[in-house]
Amino acid sequence: xxxxxxxxxxxxxxxxxxxxxxxxxxxxxxxxxxxxxxxxxxxxxxxxxxxxxxxxxxxxxxxxxxxxxxxxxxxxxxxxxxxxxxxxxxxxxxxxxxxxxxxxxxxxxxxxxxxxxxxxxxxxxxxxxxxxxxxxxxxxxxxxxxxxxxxxxxxxxxxxxxxxxxxxxxxxxxxxxxxxxxxxxxxxxxxxxxxxxxxxxxxxxxxxxxxxxxxxxxxxxxxxxxxxxxxxxxxxxxxxxxxxxxxxxxxxxxxxxxxxxxxx
Amino acid sequence: xxxxxxxxxxxxxxxxxxxxxxxxxxxxxxxxxxxxxxxxxxxxxxxxxxxxxxxxxxxxxxxxxxxxxxxxxxxxxxxxxxxxxxxxxxxxxxxxxxxxxxxxxxxxxxxxxxxxxxxxxxxxxxxxxxxxxxxxxxxxxxxxxxxxxxxxxxxxxxxxxxxxxxxxxxxxxxxxxxxxxxxxxxxxxxxxxxxxxxxxxxxxxxxxxxxxxxxxxxxxxxxxxxxxxxxxxxxxxxxxxxxxxxxxxxxxx
Numbered sequence: 001x002x003x004x005x006x007x008x009x010x011x012x013x014x015x016x017x018x019x020x021x022x023x024x025x026x027x028x029x030x031x032x033x034x035x036x037x038x039x040x041x042x043x044x045x046x047x048x049x050x051x052x053x054x055x056x057x058x059x060x061x062x063x064x065x066x067x068x069x070x071x072x073x074x075x076x077x078x079x080x081x082x083x084x085x086x087x088x089x090x091x092x093x094x095x096x097x098x099x100x101x102x103x104x105x106x107x108x109x110x111x112x113x114x115x116x117x118x119x120x121x122x123x124x125x126x127x128x129x130x131x132x133x134x135x136x137x138x139x140x141x142x143x144x145x146x147x148x149x150x151x152x153x154x155x156x157x158x159x160x161x162x163x164x165x166x167x168x169x170x171x172x173x174x175x176x177x178x179x180x181x182x183x184x185x186x187x188x189x190x191x192x193x194x195x196x197x198x199x200x201x202x203x204x205x206x207x208x209x210x211x212x213x214x215x216x217x218x219x220x221x222x223x224x225x226x227x228x229x230x231x232x233x234x235x236x237x238x239x240x241x242x243x244x245x246x247x248x249x250x251x252x253x254x255x256x257x258x259x260x261x262x263x264x
Numbered sequence: 265x266x267x268x269x270x271x272x273x274x275x276x277x278x279x280x281x282x283x284x285x286x287x288x289x290x291x292x293x294x295x296x297x298x299x300x301x302x303x304x305x306x307x308x309x310x311x312x313x314x315x316x317x318x319x320x321x322x323x324x325x326x327x328x329x330x331x332x333x334x335x336x337x338x339x340x341x342x343x344x345x346x347x348x349x350x351x352x353x354x355x356x357x358x359x360x361x362x363x364x365x366x367x368x369x370x371x372x373x374x375x376x377x378x379x380x381x382x383x384x385x386x387x388x389x390x391x392x393x394x395x396x397x398x399x400x401x402x403x404x405x406x407x408x409x410x411x412x413x414x415x416x417x418x419x420x421x422x423x424x425x426x427x428x429x430x431x432x433x434x435x436x437x438x439x440x441x442x443x444x445x446x447x448x449x450x451x452x453x454x455x456x457x458x459x460x461x462x463x464x465x466x467x468x469x470x471x472x473x474x475x476x477x478x479x480x481x482x483x484x485x486x487x488x489x490x491x492x493x494x495x496x497x498x499x500x501x502x503x504x505x506x507x508x509x510x511x512x513x514x515x516x517x
Contacts, residue, residue: 041369137312
């Protein structure tokens with residue numbers, strides 16, 4: 001019995017130490033990245049290349065998902081609102097839900113799954129094939145060369161993609177309401193723009209700035225910690241996506257609470 | 265002059281280097297032999313400053329590389345180069361960009377001058393006109409030679425080679441040996457070569473050192489090593505299945 005308790009305590013302790021170590025490594029990488037952003041040489045081309053991969057190449061999937069979310073949200077809201085004969089409020093609910101919550105979170109989760117996983121796999125492969133060591137021997141700092149362009153690209157492109165997703169989602173809701181539920185186009189647009197305040201848009205975008213940083217840091221950290229060949233790369237990629245998802249949802253919860261209670 | 269003094273390195277519970285000491289004179293080609301996994305590549309990464317020892321000193325031109333700033337270390341690295349076992353070429357860059365990497369990043373040379381230097385380095389390893397190819401389009405032997413060209417492109421004073429002839433055909437292996445020898449003879453480059461290819465070791469070495477159980481257990485010229493009475497060295501250089509290395513319970517890792 002005593003042995004089991006000790007073994008259990010040992011396992012719990014090991015997990016706690018692992019998570020503290022992980023948060024420490026993430027924080028260390030974050031501050032090192034901030035430091036290296038300001039150290040020359042500055043190669044704009046490298047950032048633009050990453051921004052293209054993260055932003056432009058994600059457009060099809062983001063468009064598709066955001067459009068369907070808008071359509072689904074409009075239909076689900078209509079299901080309730082028709083009972084209250086308040087279909088006109090569908091526009092408000094769709095706009096607010098998408099701009100404040102669904103747009104930022106869904107976009108970030110898509111980017112984490114698509115691009116966060118890709119950078120972990122890329123950096124992980126570089127690690128196990130000694131390319132990161134080779135960078136160091138060639139007097140190039142791996143954080144400056146690999147992490148900084150990805151960090152800046154994620155931080156900039158996730159909010160841009162979110163703005164685009166918000167727009168596509170609202171269009172999805174608009175098409176259902178106007179062409180299926182018979183709401184007048186001008187009324188839908190008026191209700192949408194009346195319900196949205198600048199604060200709704202900015203709080204949503206602020207969150208995505210943080211989500212972008214989370215995806216970049218987790219993706220790069222997992223990649224640079226990869227060990228053990230192809231199997232290690234697979235494990236690191238899975239861990240990167242799972243960790244990003246958890247941290248994005250947790251950060252979303254924290255920021256939503258802050259915006260609700262402290263800056264209502 | 266490279267002086268390695270009493271260095272220790274552990275990975276988790278495995279003790280890899282256990283008080284290793286070794287000196288490499290300027291212009292010398294030192295070959296380090298030893299069984300796979302006994303810490304030869306780890307030693308090279310210590311000399312490049314990629315890994316730091318638990319204790320001990322690695323002194324290059326009077327400076328302990330574990331104690332200098334990262335700026336000074338990078339300055340030192342500009343005078344050194346390392347050829348990795350698998351080449352470690354950057355997958356996303358072309359051969360030309362790989363070979364000229366340091367020049368593109370840090371030098372003030374024009375793109376035309378860098379291209380010329382890249383071409384020169386590639387012709388030194390008998391590869392011409394492959395600048396536009398990606399590493400994935402090269403064979404194993406070509407990758408290795410491109411890695412050597414990348415090392416040569418910065419005109420280094422010290423080159424570290426990690427198993428330069430492993431995994432290539434005998435003719436390519438011989439041309440790599442010849443290249444290492446000619447760099448030594450013509451440019452007086454200091455070379456440290458890690459290998460278990462004894463034919464290559466005898467061909468290129470000024471001195472051979474054997475790494476065993478985290479320490480250098482024997483050192484001498486190729487002739488001295490071939491005439492050794494040390495049972496461990498004798499078993500290793502003659503590739504015998506029976507002997508003290510295979511009998512010992514305490515393994516390298």
